[in-house]
């Protein structure tokens with residue numbers, strides 16, 4: 117790892133506030149800051165982020181703030197009031213936050229917010245560039261900085277860039293609503309590793325990438341136009357020991373005593389969150405209200421301590437929620453309260469660690485019932501701190517934490533009566549049962565703590581960085597172009613093998629739509645006019661199509677990957693006779709799969725059957741393609757056939773037909789001292805394989821290949837060919 121690790125998040129772990137002209141430095145609230153804090157201290161890295169105070173408020177004192185934060189290994193990114201309003205309160209918290217938490221009705225889509233979001237991401241990028249080296253490791257966090265990975269990639273192509281999303285990634289049906297969905301996904305794909313809390317979020321993300329950008333994935337590896345990256349689940353843990361041993365600390369013990377003096381023999385129900393509409397606080401209060409109604413014997417025997425940490429107070433829905441919660445608490449206390457008993461104790465502020473830990477330790481029940489939550493660390497911190505036979509967690513299935521805390525009482529936060537019964541069950545659960553459940557959860561939290569989380573993320577990040585090396589091939593440089601041209605000009609006998617689809621033209625929805633344009637036809641004509649030059653168009657297409665498109669140009673044509681050959685100005689002929697009997701066994705199977713996959717269809721070539729699925733639903737067709745392949749492998753086992761997977765096609769053809777064999781037919785005719793072979797998919801690998809050492813082999817697009825060089829796209833291939841004819 118080169119240099120210091122650079123962590124970037126919107127909010128620094130330290131928040132700066134200004135009161136009466138003085139600056140105060142306090143720990144930030146929220147899971148990201150508290151969770152990552154322990155790991156970051158250990159790495160000795162530098163953390164870049166917004167200090168929570170505006171540029172205007174900091175003006176004149178920037179240096180002092182920078183120095184003070186520097187002592188804590190933090191580097192502030194100052195943002196103006198205007199930018200904070202539109203980027204932080206705006207796009208981050210009025211657009212992305214509600215959308216990603218399935219509160220579509222709260223999401224605001226405003227072009228100005230988006231522009232500010234881009235500008236803020238750019239400012240973060242510039243701040244990173246001030247401290248980064250070309251091969252730095254940079255770990256970017258959360259939804260406020262979704263564009264940053266790609267911005268960094270453009271400036272630091274060699275850097276190791278990780279990204280972790282702390283909130284849910286919503287299903288494609290929600291994400292697709294976002295007007296800037298392509299830009300957001302592309303921004304993220306600049307990273308080498310993208311981490312999420314749960315596998316569900318991973319699935320949602322790769323599905324959006326596939327549907328919106330068309331990039332395929334396999335086993336968590338996404339292949340884009342020019343690189344591969346990894347996507348995986350890393351459920352964030354907590355600093356387990358800190359919480360588990362907290363009740364032994366003097367300060368916490370004193371706090372426990374102090375609070376217990378107030379609660380007396382009453383059972384304590386605890387609720388702690390940032391005051392956020394995703395947390396389900398108002399509904400939790402309503403459930404408590406109904407619980408007291410339904411089970412009046414609990415009156416005066418329980419108390420609900422509700423801690424709500426102020427958050428994003430300038431966003432309207434947060435203001436409204438504050439009002440609603442205040443009113444609900446007033447109503448419940450007014451309705452059920454008695455002399456000497458207040459049903460809800462309400463703390464609207466952030467608590468210091470010793471008070472929070474004391475509350476976790478005292479509480480008989482923790483109610484954690486968000487509508488949606490990326491992870492929810494409160495749930496984990498509570499389980500870690502409670503005595504095994506004392507506390508019980510009631511947890512929403514919509515929190516990422518539910519995937520790991522299955523022994524808690526899991527509820528659906530939209531199901532009121534379930535919430536009420538869960539509260540009763542938790543209050544009445546036998547100590548032995550609680551012990552059993554809590555030990556299992558505690559062990560899991562102890563093993564997969566926040567350090568393990570961060571280290572596993574880092575390990576996977578370096579792993580993918582190394583794996584990327586296998587995909588590196590030499591790009592077409594000016595020098596290379598010059599060399600190719602010189603060797604072409606001085607050669608006595610020349611030959612070019614050119615694949616068609618994906619090599620000379622881009623793919624189209626249906627095969628017949630990818631017709632050659634005039635520019636290409638002219639280029640090929642000019643190539644054939646050069647003396648001592650053979651041009652071989654070597655394609656998987658049927659001979660009638662090739663004949664119709666290229667019949668009047670003196671090209672050598674190879675159809676169906678080598679079944680048919682037509683030498684320049686000659687007739688179509690077969691290299692050897694091939695049986696066709698096998699088609700009757702294969703066609704019905706392919707037809708069946710085409711029937712059940714809307715958009716898929718069969719192409720029948722003389723000596724091959726091809727199942728196309730480019731136009732079908734990407735997820736359904738990928739699944740069907742896997743099933744079809746399996747079925748075909750079974751049938752073709754004892755036949756001399758091969759099943760090949762191409763770019764959105766599955767093809768069955770006789771085993772001895774391939775482009776390599778067809779290319780050899782030409783290579784054996786003369787001693788060519790200039791050879792060029794260009795292709796884009798696996799069928800062209802057979803072509804590259806038979807090429808002699810001195811041949812220029814070029815793969816079009818990204819991916820592992822036998823070819824020595826790589827062209828980006830058909831346009832770049834045409835550029836190479838154009839240099840040959842000039």
Ligand SMILES: O=P(O)(O)OC[C@H]1O[C@H](O[C@H]2O[C@H](CO)[C@@H](O)[C@H](O)[C@H]2O)[C@H](O)[C@@H](O)[C@@H]1O
Nearest residue numbers: 127146147148258282283352489490491492493
């Ligand atoms: O910075 P704020 O706007 O004040 O918000 C506080 C943080 O809230 C969010 O936390 C998330 O991260 C937790 C840890 O991974 C996770 O448990 C929780 O479910 C998430 O909501 C937010 O993602 C952070 O960026 C904020 O700093």
Ligand SMILES: O=c1ccn([C@@H]2O[C@H](COP(=O)(O)OP(=O)(O)O)[C@@H](O)[C@H]2O)c(=O)[nH]1
Nearest residue numbers: 145146147148150390425466467492493494
């Ligand atoms: O008064 C409080 C209440 C909560 N927290 C911390 O805030 C974090 C909340 O994280 P969570 O993942 O539950 O939700 P988020 O607020 O990030 O959405 C936890 O680590 C708590 O320890 C805190 O420092 N002071």
